[in-house]
Amino acid sequence: MSLRGTTFLESVLQTLKRAIELGGYPQEAYEMLSRPQRIVTVNIPVKMDNGKIQIFTGYRVQHNNALGPYKGGIRFHPEVTLEEDIALATVMTFKNSLNGLPYGGGKGAIAVDYKKLSKRELEELSRGYARALAPFIGPEVDIPAPDVGTDPQIMAWMVDEYSKMTGHNVPGVFTAKPVILWGNPVREYSTGFGVAVWAREAAKKLWGGIEGKTVAIQGFGNVGYWGAYWLEKMGAKVVAITDSRGGVYNPSGLKLAEVKAVKDKTSTVMNYESSGTRKVTNDEVLELPVDILVPAALENVIHKGNANNIKAKLIVEGANGPTTADAEKVLHTKGVWILPDLAANAGGVVMSYLEWVEDLQWYFWDEEETRNRLERILLDTFNRVMNRWNKLGMSQVTIREAAYVEAVDRIYNAMKVRGWI
Ligand code: NAD
Numbered sequence: 428m429s430l431r432g433t434t435f436l437e438s439v440l441q442t443l444k445r446a447i448e449l450g451g452y453p454q455e456a457y458e459m460l461s462r463p464q465r466i467v468t469v470n471i472p473v474k475m476d477n478g479k480i481q482i483f484t485g486y487r488v489q490h491n492n493a494l495g496p497y498k499g500g501i502r503f504h505p506e507v508t509l510e511e512d513i514a515l516a517t518v519m520t521f522k523n524s525l526n527g528l529p530y531g532g533g534k535g536a537i538a539v540d541y542k543k544l545s546k547r548e549l550e551e552l553s554r555g556y557a558r559a560l561a562p563f564i565g566p567e568v569d570i571p572a573p574d575v576g577t578d579p580q581i582m583a584w585m586v587d588e589y590s591k592m593t594g595h596n597v598p599g600v601f602t603a604k605p606v607i608l609w610g611n612p613v614r615e616y617s618t619g620f621g622v623a624v625w626a627r628e629a630a631k632k633l634w635g636g637i638e639g640k641t642v643a644i645q646g647f648g649n650v651g652y653w654g655a656y657w658l659e660k661m662g663a664k665v666v667a668i669t670d671s672r673g674g675v676y677n678p679s680g681l682k683l684a685e686v687k688a689v690k691d692k693t694s695t696v697m698n699y700e701s702s703g704t705r706k707v708t709n710d711e712v713l714e715l716p717v718d719i720l721v722p723a724a725l726e727n728v729i730h731k732g733n734a735n736n737i738k739a740k741l742i743v744e745g746a747n748g749p750t751t752a753d754a755e756k757v758l759h760t761k762g763v764w765i766l767p768d769l770a771a772n773a774g775g776v777v778m779s780y781l782e783w784v785e786d787l788q789w790y791f792w793d794e795e796e797t798r799n800r801l802e803r804i805l806l807d808t809f810n811r812v813m814n815r816w817n818k819l820g821m822s823q824v825t826i827r828e829a830a831y832v833e834a835v836d837r838i839y840n841a842m843k844v845r846g847w848i
Contacts, residue, residue: 435726436514438752443517446831449819455848456839460520463513465489469559471537473551485537485556488516489569493841496567497533498523498776500574501556501581507536511726515574515747519776522769525834526808528780533569535560541576550584553577557585561592566599566787572779575648575725579605579615598786602779611782613797614775618745619653620798621774621805625766626719626743627661628809633741633764634718638662641717643676643739645669645709646724647696650745650772652687654721659683663719669712671724672697676715677704713737722749729754737763744768759825767827769834770812777804 433441440461447457467487472480486509489497499519502512512534520532537556541549563569573582582601586608590596598609606612613620630637640663644651647670655665667676668686672695675681681704689699697706713720713729714736722728723745729737734754742758742765744750750758750765758765778801785791792800816829842848 433752434510434514435748435751436510436517438748439514439517441752442827442831443521443835445828446835449824449828450832450835450839452835452839453848456835456842459842459848460491460517460835460838463488463490463516464492465563466509466513467560467563468509469556471552471555471559473548473555475548476545483537483539483552483555485535485559486512487535487560487563487569487571488512488533489563490516490532490534491520491838492531493838493845493847494524494531495529496531496565497569498528498530498572498779499532499534500572501535501537501577502574503537503539503541503576503581505538505540507538512536518747518769520838521831521834522773522776524837525769525812525830526773526777526804527837528777530570530776530780533571534574535571539576549581553581553584554588557588558592561589564589564600566597566783570600570602570779570783572602572775579603579610583608598789599783602782602786603775604782609782609786609791611778611785611791611797612794613801614778614782615649616653616656617778617801618650618772618775619655620657620801621777622650622654622721622723622743622745622771623657623661624774624802624805625771625809626658626663626721626741628806629741629743629764629766630663630719632813636662639664640719641666641678641680642719642721643667643712643715643717644721644723644745645674645712645728646722646746647674647686647690648723651721651723654723654743654745655683658719658721666717667707667712667715668696669707669709669724670696671709673706673708674712675699675704676707676712677701679703719743721745725749727751729758731757734758740764742766743771745772747772755825755827765826767825767830770808770826770830773808774801774805777801
Protein backbone atom coordinates (compact mmCIF):
# COMPACT_ATOMS: atom_id res chain seq x y z
CA MET A 428 0.00 0.00 0.00
CA SER A 429 1.45 3.39 -0.94
CA LEU A 430 0.63 6.82 0.51
CA ARG A 431 -1.85 7.32 -2.33
CA GLY A 432 -3.69 4.10 -1.40
CA THR A 433 -3.52 0.88 -3.36
CA THR A 434 -0.56 0.39 -5.70
CA PHE A 435 -1.19 -0.22 -9.41
CA LEU A 436 -0.50 -3.95 -9.06
CA GLU A 437 -2.81 -4.21 -6.03
CA SER A 438 -5.54 -2.43 -8.00
CA VAL A 439 -5.12 -4.80 -10.96
CA LEU A 440 -5.26 -7.88 -8.71
CA GLN A 441 -8.30 -6.58 -6.84
CA THR A 442 -10.11 -6.13 -10.14
CA LEU A 443 -9.05 -9.57 -11.31
CA LYS A 444 -10.31 -11.15 -8.09
CA ARG A 445 -13.65 -9.42 -8.47
CA ALA A 446 -13.91 -10.45 -12.16
CA ILE A 447 -13.22 -14.07 -11.22
CA GLU A 448 -16.04 -13.89 -8.66
CA LEU A 449 -18.43 -12.09 -10.99
CA GLY A 450 -17.81 -14.55 -13.82
CA GLY A 451 -18.03 -17.56 -11.49
CA TYR A 452 -14.56 -18.86 -12.48
CA PRO A 453 -12.69 -21.20 -10.13
CA GLN A 454 -9.97 -20.02 -7.73
CA GLU A 455 -7.34 -21.77 -9.93
CA ALA A 456 -7.98 -19.13 -12.59
CA TYR A 457 -7.03 -16.43 -10.07
CA GLU A 458 -3.96 -18.40 -8.99
CA MET A 459 -2.75 -18.61 -12.61
CA LEU A 460 -3.58 -15.06 -13.60
CA SER A 461 -2.38 -13.27 -10.48
CA ARG A 462 1.29 -14.04 -11.20
CA PRO A 463 3.50 -13.93 -14.29
CA GLN A 464 4.70 -17.12 -15.95
CA ARG A 465 8.23 -15.77 -16.36
CA ILE A 466 10.28 -12.73 -15.35
CA VAL A 467 13.52 -12.06 -17.18
CA THR A 468 15.97 -9.60 -15.57
CA VAL A 469 18.87 -8.34 -17.63
CA ASN A 470 21.84 -6.13 -16.77
CA ILE A 471 23.10 -4.27 -19.81
CA PRO A 472 26.55 -2.67 -19.90
CA VAL A 473 26.75 0.50 -21.98
CA LYS A 474 29.98 2.35 -22.77
CA MET A 475 29.02 5.95 -22.09
CA ASP A 476 30.37 8.92 -24.05
CA ASN A 477 32.74 9.72 -21.16
CA GLY A 478 34.42 6.31 -21.64
CA LYS A 479 32.98 4.77 -18.46
CA ILE A 480 30.79 1.64 -18.42
CA GLN A 481 27.33 2.04 -16.89
CA ILE A 482 25.12 -0.96 -16.14
CA PHE A 483 21.37 -0.60 -16.78
CA THR A 484 18.88 -3.05 -15.28
CA GLY A 485 15.97 -4.10 -17.44
CA TYR A 486 13.05 -6.50 -17.22
CA ARG A 487 10.74 -8.44 -19.47
CA VAL A 488 7.72 -9.79 -17.66
CA GLN A 489 5.93 -12.58 -19.58
CA HIS A 490 2.63 -12.82 -17.83
CA ASN A 491 0.49 -15.40 -19.62
CA ASN A 492 0.59 -16.98 -23.09
CA ALA A 493 -2.56 -19.13 -23.04
CA LEU A 494 -3.98 -17.24 -26.04
CA GLY A 495 -0.76 -16.75 -28.02
CA PRO A 496 2.66 -15.08 -27.93
CA TYR A 497 3.31 -12.54 -25.16
CA LYS A 498 2.75 -8.99 -26.38
CA GLY A 499 3.33 -5.62 -24.78
CA GLY A 500 5.52 -2.53 -24.77
CA ILE A 501 8.92 -1.58 -23.41
CA ARG A 502 9.12 1.39 -21.05
CA PHE A 503 12.24 3.55 -20.54
CA HIS A 504 11.68 5.64 -17.41
CA PRO A 505 13.84 6.43 -14.37
CA GLU A 506 11.16 5.35 -11.89
CA VAL A 507 10.16 1.96 -13.31
CA THR A 508 10.06 -0.90 -10.85
CA LEU A 509 9.61 -4.62 -11.30
CA GLU A 510 6.28 -4.41 -9.48
CA GLU A 511 5.03 -1.81 -11.94
CA ASP A 512 6.25 -3.92 -14.86
CA ILE A 513 4.37 -6.95 -13.51
CA ALA A 514 1.20 -4.87 -13.24
CA LEU A 515 1.60 -3.58 -16.80
CA ALA A 516 2.25 -7.10 -18.14
CA THR A 517 -0.82 -8.40 -16.31
CA VAL A 518 -3.01 -5.70 -17.82
CA MET A 519 -1.63 -6.61 -21.27
CA THR A 520 -2.88 -10.19 -20.88
CA PHE A 521 -6.39 -8.88 -20.27
CA LYS A 522 -6.14 -6.12 -22.88
CA ASN A 523 -5.11 -8.54 -25.62
CA SER A 524 -7.76 -11.04 -24.64
CA LEU A 525 -10.48 -8.39 -24.39
CA ASN A 526 -9.76 -7.17 -27.90
CA GLY A 527 -9.95 -10.66 -29.35
CA LEU A 528 -6.24 -10.79 -30.24
CA PRO A 529 -4.34 -14.10 -30.45
CA TYR A 530 -1.87 -12.88 -27.81
CA GLY A 531 -0.90 -13.27 -24.19
CA GLY A 532 0.52 -10.37 -22.18
CA GLY A 533 4.03 -9.12 -21.51
CA LYS A 534 5.81 -5.86 -20.71
CA GLY A 535 9.41 -4.72 -20.60
CA ALA A 536 11.16 -1.88 -18.82
CA ILE A 537 14.54 -0.31 -18.23
CA ALA A 538 15.15 2.08 -15.35
CA VAL A 539 16.76 4.91 -17.29
CA ASP A 540 16.32 8.61 -17.84
CA TYR A 541 16.60 8.40 -21.60
CA LYS A 542 16.66 12.19 -21.90
CA LYS A 543 20.10 12.14 -20.25
CA LEU A 544 21.58 9.74 -22.84
CA SER A 545 23.17 10.77 -26.11
CA LYS A 546 21.72 9.21 -29.26
CA ARG A 547 24.67 6.81 -29.47
CA GLU A 548 24.25 5.75 -25.83
CA LEU A 549 20.50 5.22 -26.37
CA GLU A 550 21.17 3.09 -29.44
CA GLU A 551 23.73 0.98 -27.57
CA LEU A 552 21.32 0.48 -24.68
CA SER A 553 18.45 -0.47 -27.02
CA ARG A 554 20.59 -2.93 -28.96
CA GLY A 555 21.96 -4.36 -25.69
CA TYR A 556 18.43 -4.94 -24.41
CA ALA A 557 17.41 -6.68 -27.67
CA ARG A 558 20.53 -8.89 -27.53
CA ALA A 559 19.95 -9.80 -23.89
CA LEU A 560 16.30 -10.65 -24.53
CA ALA A 561 16.84 -12.44 -27.86
CA PRO A 562 16.61 -15.97 -26.38
CA PHE A 563 13.25 -15.10 -24.81
CA ILE A 564 11.45 -13.24 -27.61
CA GLY A 565 10.45 -13.83 -31.26
CA PRO A 566 7.50 -13.38 -33.62
CA GLU A 567 5.84 -16.51 -32.23
CA VAL A 568 7.14 -16.13 -28.68
CA ASP A 569 7.03 -12.55 -27.41
CA ILE A 570 6.58 -9.41 -29.51
CA PRO A 571 7.57 -6.15 -27.79
CA ALA A 572 6.58 -2.63 -28.90
CA PRO A 573 7.09 0.94 -27.64
CA ASP A 574 5.68 2.42 -24.44
CA VAL A 575 6.63 5.51 -22.43
CA GLY A 576 10.13 6.67 -23.40
CA THR A 577 10.54 4.38 -26.42
CA ASP A 578 9.66 5.00 -30.06
CA PRO A 579 9.83 3.57 -33.61
CA GLN A 580 13.54 4.45 -33.91
CA ILE A 581 14.28 2.31 -30.87
CA MET A 582 12.16 -0.50 -32.37
CA ALA A 583 14.23 -0.17 -35.59
CA TRP A 584 17.49 -0.62 -33.67
CA MET A 585 16.04 -3.57 -31.81
CA VAL A 586 14.61 -5.35 -34.88
CA ASP A 587 17.94 -4.76 -36.65
CA GLU A 588 19.90 -6.24 -33.74
CA TYR A 589 17.59 -9.25 -33.46
CA SER A 590 17.74 -9.81 -37.26
CA LYS A 591 21.55 -9.67 -37.19
CA MET A 592 21.57 -12.33 -34.47
CA THR A 593 19.26 -14.66 -36.37
CA GLY A 594 21.01 -14.04 -39.70
CA HIS A 595 17.89 -12.93 -41.57
CA ASN A 596 15.26 -10.20 -41.40
CA VAL A 597 12.61 -10.87 -38.76
CA PRO A 598 10.05 -8.05 -39.13
CA GLY A 599 7.43 -9.55 -36.80
CA VAL A 600 9.49 -9.58 -33.59
CA PHE A 601 8.84 -5.92 -32.67
CA THR A 602 5.90 -3.75 -33.70
CA ALA A 603 5.40 0.00 -34.13
CA LYS A 604 8.48 0.11 -36.31
CA PRO A 605 9.16 2.95 -38.78
CA VAL A 606 7.02 2.65 -41.91
CA ILE A 607 10.08 2.00 -44.08
CA LEU A 608 11.02 -0.96 -41.86
CA TRP A 609 7.79 -2.98 -42.14
CA GLY A 610 5.74 -0.57 -40.02
CA ASN A 611 2.35 0.94 -40.80
CA PRO A 612 1.51 4.68 -40.86
CA VAL A 613 -1.57 4.13 -38.64
CA ARG A 614 0.55 2.88 -35.73
CA GLU A 615 1.83 6.40 -34.94
CA TYR A 616 -1.66 7.62 -33.99
CA SER A 617 -3.47 4.36 -33.30
CA THR A 618 -3.62 4.59 -29.48
CA GLY A 619 -4.90 8.16 -29.56
CA PHE A 620 -7.33 7.18 -32.30
CA GLY A 621 -8.64 4.35 -30.10
CA VAL A 622 -9.02 6.74 -27.14
CA ALA A 623 -11.09 9.05 -29.32
CA VAL A 624 -13.22 6.22 -30.77
CA TRP A 625 -14.02 4.95 -27.26
CA ALA A 626 -14.78 8.49 -26.05
CA ARG A 627 -17.03 9.10 -29.07
CA GLU A 628 -18.98 5.86 -28.59
CA ALA A 629 -19.45 6.44 -24.85
CA ALA A 630 -20.44 10.07 -25.49
CA LYS A 631 -23.14 8.86 -27.89
CA LYS A 632 -24.61 6.78 -25.07
CA LEU A 633 -24.22 9.49 -22.42
CA TRP A 634 -25.17 12.60 -24.37
CA GLY A 635 -26.22 11.51 -27.84
CA GLY A 636 -22.87 12.62 -29.32
CA ILE A 637 -19.41 14.04 -28.66
CA GLU A 638 -19.82 17.29 -30.62
CA GLY A 639 -18.97 20.31 -28.45
CA LYS A 640 -18.11 18.26 -25.35
CA THR A 641 -15.17 19.74 -23.41
CA VAL A 642 -12.04 17.66 -22.84
CA ALA A 643 -9.02 17.99 -20.52
CA ILE A 644 -5.97 15.88 -21.29
CA GLN A 645 -3.08 15.10 -18.97
CA GLY A 646 0.02 14.20 -20.99
CA PHE A 647 0.99 15.45 -24.44
CA GLY A 648 3.09 12.56 -25.74
CA ASN A 649 2.01 9.99 -28.29
CA VAL A 650 -1.31 9.14 -26.65
CA GLY A 651 -2.17 12.63 -25.38
CA TYR A 652 -1.40 14.43 -28.61
CA TRP A 653 -3.07 11.97 -30.98
CA GLY A 654 -5.99 11.54 -28.61
CA ALA A 655 -6.48 15.33 -28.70
CA TYR A 656 -6.07 15.35 -32.50
CA TRP A 657 -8.78 12.75 -33.14
CA LEU A 658 -11.11 14.06 -30.45
CA GLU A 659 -10.95 17.48 -32.08
CA LYS A 660 -11.54 15.91 -35.51
CA MET A 661 -14.62 14.13 -34.12
CA GLY A 662 -16.04 17.44 -32.89
CA ALA A 663 -15.06 17.58 -29.21
CA LYS A 664 -13.56 20.77 -27.72
CA VAL A 665 -10.12 20.26 -26.15
CA VAL A 666 -9.82 22.92 -23.43
CA ALA A 667 -6.78 21.78 -21.40
CA ILE A 668 -3.53 19.97 -22.09
CA THR A 669 -0.48 19.34 -19.90
CA ASP A 670 2.92 17.70 -20.19
CA SER A 671 5.34 16.73 -17.41
CA ARG A 672 5.88 20.41 -16.45
CA GLY A 673 2.19 21.40 -16.34
CA GLY A 674 0.02 22.92 -19.03
CA VAL A 675 -2.59 25.31 -20.32
CA TYR A 676 -6.36 25.75 -20.00
CA ASN A 677 -8.77 27.81 -22.05
CA PRO A 678 -12.50 27.24 -21.36
CA SER A 679 -13.32 28.37 -24.91
CA GLY A 680 -11.07 25.74 -26.44
CA LEU A 681 -7.40 25.45 -27.39
CA LYS A 682 -6.08 25.57 -30.94
CA LEU A 683 -4.36 22.22 -30.97
CA ALA A 684 -2.10 22.86 -33.96
CA GLU A 685 -0.77 26.02 -32.28
CA VAL A 686 -0.19 24.25 -28.94
CA LYS A 687 1.65 21.47 -30.78
CA ALA A 688 3.85 24.00 -32.59
CA VAL A 689 4.82 25.58 -29.24
CA LYS A 690 5.53 22.16 -27.73
CA ASP A 691 7.71 21.20 -30.73
CA LYS A 692 9.60 24.49 -30.59
CA THR A 693 10.10 24.91 -26.83
CA SER A 694 9.59 21.31 -25.60
CA THR A 695 6.68 22.23 -23.32
CA VAL A 696 3.06 23.30 -23.81
CA MET A 697 3.55 25.64 -20.83
CA ASN A 698 4.91 28.32 -23.18
CA TYR A 699 1.65 28.49 -25.16
CA GLU A 700 -0.08 31.85 -24.75
CA SER A 701 -3.35 33.19 -26.12
CA SER A 702 -6.18 35.35 -24.88
CA GLY A 703 -8.23 33.52 -22.25
CA THR A 704 -5.58 30.83 -21.71
CA ARG A 705 -4.11 30.27 -18.27
CA LYS A 706 -1.55 27.85 -16.80
CA VAL A 707 -2.61 24.72 -14.91
CA THR A 708 -0.66 22.20 -12.88
CA ASN A 709 -0.83 18.46 -13.45
CA ASP A 710 -3.02 18.13 -10.36
CA GLU A 711 -5.39 20.92 -11.40
CA VAL A 712 -5.94 19.58 -14.90
CA LEU A 713 -7.68 16.54 -13.44
CA GLU A 714 -10.17 18.67 -11.51
CA LEU A 715 -11.28 21.12 -14.21
CA PRO A 716 -15.01 21.55 -14.99
CA VAL A 717 -15.02 19.49 -18.20
CA ASP A 718 -17.22 16.74 -19.68
CA ILE A 719 -14.39 14.37 -20.55
CA LEU A 720 -11.07 13.78 -18.80
CA VAL A 721 -8.27 11.88 -20.52
CA PRO A 722 -5.37 10.94 -18.26
CA ALA A 723 -2.66 10.09 -20.81
CA ALA A 724 0.60 10.20 -18.85
CA LEU A 725 1.36 7.97 -15.87
CA GLU A 726 -0.45 5.68 -13.45
CA ASN A 727 -2.15 6.38 -10.10
CA VAL A 728 -2.84 10.05 -10.85
CA ILE A 729 -6.52 9.72 -9.90
CA HIS A 730 -6.47 8.51 -6.32
CA LYS A 731 -8.58 8.65 -3.18
CA GLY A 732 -7.09 12.09 -2.36
CA ASN A 733 -8.52 13.78 -5.47
CA ALA A 734 -11.36 11.50 -6.67
CA ASN A 735 -14.01 13.60 -5.01
CA ASN A 736 -12.80 16.75 -6.79
CA ILE A 737 -13.14 15.32 -10.28
CA LYS A 738 -15.92 16.97 -12.24
CA ALA A 739 -15.81 15.10 -15.56
CA LYS A 740 -18.67 12.67 -16.19
CA LEU A 741 -16.55 10.55 -18.54
CA ILE A 742 -12.95 9.49 -17.89
CA VAL A 743 -11.11 7.87 -20.76
CA GLU A 744 -7.95 6.10 -19.61
CA GLY A 745 -5.34 6.87 -22.24
CA ALA A 746 -2.59 5.95 -19.77
CA ASN A 747 -2.25 2.54 -18.21
CA GLY A 748 -3.54 2.43 -14.64
CA PRO A 749 -4.24 6.14 -14.04
CA THR A 750 -7.11 5.42 -11.60
CA THR A 751 -6.58 3.58 -8.32
CA ALA A 752 -9.18 1.06 -7.15
CA ASP A 753 -10.16 3.31 -4.20
CA ALA A 754 -10.69 6.27 -6.52
CA GLU A 755 -12.75 4.18 -8.90
CA LYS A 756 -15.15 3.21 -6.08
CA VAL A 757 -15.74 6.87 -5.27
CA LEU A 758 -16.22 7.84 -8.92
CA HIS A 759 -18.50 4.91 -9.74
CA THR A 760 -20.74 5.83 -6.84
CA LYS A 761 -20.92 9.36 -8.26
CA GLY A 762 -22.05 7.91 -11.60
CA VAL A 763 -18.85 8.75 -13.48
CA TRP A 764 -18.11 6.47 -16.43
CA ILE A 765 -14.50 5.30 -16.49
CA LEU A 766 -13.49 3.73 -19.80
CA PRO A 767 -10.70 1.46 -18.56
CA ASP A 768 -7.17 1.34 -19.96
CA LEU A 769 -7.40 -2.19 -21.29
CA ALA A 770 -10.23 -1.03 -23.55
CA ALA A 771 -9.75 2.69 -24.13
CA ASN A 772 -6.03 2.64 -24.95
CA ALA A 773 -6.02 -0.65 -26.85
CA GLY A 774 -5.79 1.04 -30.26
CA GLY A 775 -2.01 0.73 -30.14
CA VAL A 776 -1.86 -2.97 -29.48
CA VAL A 777 -4.68 -3.76 -31.90
CA MET A 778 -2.72 -1.84 -34.56
CA SER A 779 0.43 -3.69 -33.52
CA TYR A 780 -1.46 -6.90 -34.15
CA LEU A 781 -2.39 -5.71 -37.67
CA GLU A 782 1.24 -4.72 -38.30
CA TRP A 783 2.40 -8.15 -37.10
CA VAL A 784 -0.08 -9.87 -39.45
CA GLU A 785 1.31 -7.74 -42.30
CA ASP A 786 4.87 -8.63 -41.30
CA LEU A 787 4.16 -12.37 -41.14
CA GLN A 788 2.64 -12.35 -44.61
CA TRP A 789 5.00 -9.69 -46.07
CA TYR A 790 1.93 -7.93 -47.48
CA PHE A 791 0.89 -4.42 -46.44
CA TRP A 792 -2.48 -2.69 -46.47
CA ASP A 793 -2.83 1.02 -47.22
CA GLU A 794 -3.51 3.53 -44.44
CA GLU A 795 -7.27 3.77 -44.90
CA GLU A 796 -7.82 0.04 -45.06
CA THR A 797 -5.68 -0.46 -41.96
CA ARG A 798 -7.54 2.26 -40.02
CA ASN A 799 -10.90 0.74 -41.00
CA ARG A 800 -9.76 -2.69 -39.80
CA LEU A 801 -8.56 -1.09 -36.54
CA GLU A 802 -11.84 0.76 -35.98
CA ARG A 803 -13.90 -2.38 -36.64
CA ILE A 804 -12.02 -4.29 -33.93
CA LEU A 805 -12.34 -1.38 -31.47
CA LEU A 806 -16.09 -1.05 -32.07
CA ASP A 807 -16.59 -4.79 -31.63
CA THR A 808 -14.83 -4.60 -28.25
CA PHE A 809 -16.83 -1.51 -27.24
CA ASN A 810 -20.12 -3.27 -27.98
CA ARG A 811 -19.11 -6.46 -26.16
CA VAL A 812 -18.01 -4.51 -23.06
CA MET A 813 -21.22 -2.46 -23.00
CA ASN A 814 -23.34 -5.61 -23.36
CA ARG A 815 -21.45 -7.34 -20.58
CA TRP A 816 -21.77 -4.23 -18.37
CA ASN A 817 -25.51 -4.15 -18.98
CA LYS A 818 -25.87 -7.82 -18.15
CA LEU A 819 -23.82 -7.56 -14.95
CA GLY A 820 -25.72 -4.46 -13.78
CA MET A 821 -24.39 -0.98 -14.51
CA SER A 822 -24.84 0.32 -10.98
CA GLN A 823 -23.33 -2.72 -9.24
CA VAL A 824 -20.35 -3.23 -11.51
CA THR A 825 -17.79 -0.84 -13.01
CA ILE A 826 -16.98 -0.80 -16.73
CA ARG A 827 -13.51 -2.05 -15.82
CA GLU A 828 -14.99 -5.05 -14.00
CA ALA A 829 -17.22 -5.83 -16.98
CA ALA A 830 -14.21 -5.56 -19.31
CA TYR A 831 -12.18 -7.85 -17.05
CA VAL A 832 -14.94 -10.48 -16.99
CA GLU A 833 -15.08 -10.31 -20.78
CA ALA A 834 -11.28 -10.65 -20.95
CA VAL A 835 -10.97 -13.41 -18.35
CA ASP A 836 -13.61 -15.45 -20.15
CA ARG A 837 -11.38 -16.04 -23.21
CA ILE A 838 -8.20 -16.71 -21.22
CA TYR A 839 -9.99 -19.02 -18.81
CA ASN A 840 -11.45 -21.07 -21.67
CA ALA A 841 -8.05 -21.25 -23.39
CA MET A 842 -6.33 -22.37 -20.17
CA LYS A 843 -9.09 -24.90 -19.56
CA VAL A 844 -8.93 -26.59 -22.98
CA ARG A 845 -5.13 -26.61 -22.72
CA GLY A 846 -5.52 -28.52 -19.45
CA TRP A 847 -3.69 -25.89 -17.35
CA ILE A 848 -6.51 -25.60 -14.85
P1 NAD B 1 5.07 9.51 -24.13
O1 NAD B 1 6.42 9.32 -23.53
O2 NAD B 1 4.96 9.75 -25.60
O3 NAD B 1 4.31 10.73 -23.43
C1 NAD B 1 4.13 10.81 -22.05
C2 NAD B 1 3.59 12.19 -21.73
O4 NAD B 1 3.40 12.27 -20.33
C3 NAD B 1 4.52 13.35 -22.08
O5 NAD B 1 3.76 14.44 -22.53
C4 NAD B 1 5.16 13.70 -20.74
O6 NAD B 1 5.57 15.04 -20.72
C5 NAD B 1 4.00 13.44 -19.82
N1 NAD B 1 4.42 13.19 -18.43
C6 NAD B 1 5.52 12.52 -17.97
N2 NAD B 1 5.56 12.55 -16.62
C7 NAD B 1 4.45 13.23 -16.23
C8 NAD B 1 3.92 13.59 -14.97
N3 NAD B 1 4.56 13.25 -13.84
N4 NAD B 1 2.76 14.27 -14.95
C9 NAD B 1 2.12 14.60 -16.11
N5 NAD B 1 2.58 14.32 -17.31
C10 NAD B 1 3.73 13.63 -17.37
O7 NAD B 1 4.21 8.25 -23.68
P2 NAD B 1 2.89 7.67 -24.35
O8 NAD B 1 3.30 6.62 -25.31
O9 NAD B 1 2.02 8.78 -24.76
O10 NAD B 1 2.24 6.90 -23.09
C11 NAD B 1 1.43 7.59 -22.11
C12 NAD B 1 0.63 6.55 -21.35
O11 NAD B 1 -0.15 5.81 -22.27
C13 NAD B 1 1.42 5.51 -20.57
O12 NAD B 1 0.70 5.13 -19.42
C14 NAD B 1 1.48 4.32 -21.52
O13 NAD B 1 1.67 3.08 -20.83
C15 NAD B 1 0.11 4.41 -22.12
N6 NAD B 1 -0.04 3.74 -23.41
C16 NAD B 1 0.72 4.09 -24.49
C17 NAD B 1 0.50 3.44 -25.70
C18 NAD B 1 1.23 3.84 -26.96
O14 NAD B 1 0.92 3.27 -28.01
N7 NAD B 1 2.14 4.81 -26.93
C19 NAD B 1 -0.44 2.42 -25.78
C20 NAD B 1 -1.20 2.10 -24.66
C21 NAD B 1 -0.99 2.77 -23.48
